[in-house]
Amino acid sequence: MENLTPEDKLEAAKFFYKAGDIDRSEFLLKSFLEHKEDHEAYFFLGLIENQRTNWQRGLYYFYRSVEINSEYGNPCNEIGILLLRMGRERESVYWLKKSLRCTLNDAPHISLFNLATLYKIWNRPERSLQYLHKAIVIKPDFEEAKRLREELNTGI
Structure with a gap:
């Protein structure tokens, strides 16, 4: 080596x-x-x-x-x-949002999903759904995001 x-x-x-x-x-x-x-x-x-x-x-x-x-x-x-x-x-939240502003990011859909999870914890389903929508637009086969979206939609 x-x-x-x-x-x-x-x-x-x-x-x-x-x-x-x-x-x-x-x-x-x-x-x-x-x-x-x-x-x-x-x-x-x-x-x-x-x-x-x-x-x-x-x-x-x-x-x-x-x-x-x-x-x-x-x-x-x-x-x-x-x-x-x-x-x-x-x-x-600061760091997850900073991640989205960066020009070099291999997986912005993950940052969006993490923000959605955080807003779910804070009992802000509408905000969580906004981030999930963006994540699924970037990665349509993001099954974990789809499951969380379904969970939030049934709870509203």
Whole structure:
């Protein structure tokens, strides 16, 4: 692995993460970061820590990712989710909405779904349905969003 370029290490780290080998992924990400600061590398480290339920450490990596690239929406969404888990709902809304404003966001429908879930918790079904509609427009086969929409529609 010493012969790999830093970019090869990042790609290999993402491959191993997606394959479920988070230890190897973490090693490659940290090795990559010795050569170059990168928003995506910190994002994946945050995902790894999140999987390990090290939420504070995960938050650190997600915040670091956003510091490097403030237009990267994926870590903003993850920050929002973690803050929600920690009972910090108001802060969560800020980060989920920030995720939607970012120009680089692989899954805006997830941020919309998370906002819909938060508004459901706050007993604001009309607002929740607005976010679900937007999520389903982006991803028509988003079954979890369709189920939540149906649940909200039957409760109204």
